[in-house]
Amino acid sequence: MRNIILGCCFFTTILSFGQMPKNKAQEAIVKQYLDSCAYKYNYTFQMSEWQNCIDEGLKKDNTIAYLWQQKAMPYFKCKKYEVGMPFLDKAVLYDKQEWLPYRGFMKCVFVKNYKEAIQDLEESIKLYGNGYRMDHPYSFYIGLCYLQLNEYDKAEKLFDDYVNDIYKNRQQLEHPTAYFYQGIAKYELKKWDEAIAIFDKALKIYPQFSDAKYYKAICLFKLGKSKEEITTLAASAREDAAKGFTLNEDNTIYETYPYQVKFTK
Template sequence: MEKFPKYFLSFFILVIVSNMQAQVNCNSVEGENCRKACEIYNKATVSQGSRSSQESFDKAIALCSTFSNAYMEKSVPYLKRGDFITWKSLIDKAVDMDPKMHLPYRAWCKFQFLRDYNGALADFDELEKLGLNLNGYFSQNGDYNLEIVKAICYSGLGQKERAISIIEKQLSTKDYNVGLYDYYHLGATYFDVRKYDQALENFERQSKYNDFAENIYYKSKIAKIRNKDYLDLKKIALQRYDAGKNMKDVYTHHFNKIYRVQILEL
């Protein structure tokens, strides 16, 4: 019997850790001006996105031009508002100053917001060159281990078999906690290469963890391809979708997301 994932506990912990990560222990910062910049930064992160917050980050940068966190946090509102040019100029500075700290975030954002698969993969490669294991990092929204994101990037570039290999390896990693959509993406990738037995096997596994509309849609689609009754599954997929049990993200759309109109047209 497969172990139920610790996803929800992991996500709760991730939210706490993410909130803590914005804060810096200023006693560990060298230089009087940089410590002052750190103190300004810590206060500014509480009201991220406000005019006063952005002005505070500017003050921190003026005091300590090498304080990378200030550039990173200043970049975030631009990203969320769709000003990707300004975001990139700021996050690139943060990465140049402290790549180990900021590369995981930049890579995820390239994937999530820009669908820049090559750019995200380049950042993942750079992280690994620095001796860091992607398995220890998660997406900013908590939905994915970055190894899974790496696989999805390859899938987006049409390298489906490579994506399958990475996800399979990650799911077989000892003590790995299965993510919210891991089996679904593996199933969808198998579906793309027309390996329907393997696809269905993973959609069934996904059902044990988190059975949302998109996952049921694919099971219905396989049934239709095989000339089996699929209408009941289609009906359930619609019900789940209308009940809000589908793939959602605050700022963007998930890779392999299915929309209501696609279910209706099945």
């Protein structure tokens, strides 16, 4: 199920990553009211048309979790979190395994309600294991939440465990974002040398990673390194950021991630 639409500020591709209905009647409703109706509209300036299509589908069967999630999704992308969350809650009600971890992700990255995000994600791990959302395990997002709650020791352990798991399971590729946040946890704990070593691992994979360069420069400053080395690295970070080289996460087009640097002109 794929359709190119205009997001709140960007062109984006809506991909169906949710669990589809389990019977043919529900599949037919999704096809009629999403594929052949809502997805014909641009929710940025045709929100009512998008929502009307989904509402008609929900009149046919209001237990289809995916319809509730698709009703919520454009509100989150337009930063109308309080409008969208009750609809996402309905998705969780009708398909908890699929949408509880997604709700935890949304509360972490979009809504920035970190304590509630931790609750959703920890429950997901307890019930279903440490699965993945948006290229990362649930524990990764719990780590982000702990960073934002200034609980750096907890964040450090989660990111250390994540990186160690990547090494153990070579089916997973090393991820610069994983290293970045592991480095950030060390940075916040004033472990400057360790942080630099980890930022270097991120930069080996992603040499233009401006955010990693920025925090590495701060660590160098804290260690009293030469002004020339620091200013050269900071200038390189600014140049890369100006070219769009920042955190390589799909949803950065909608939201600023924790510790993502917004360079001023």
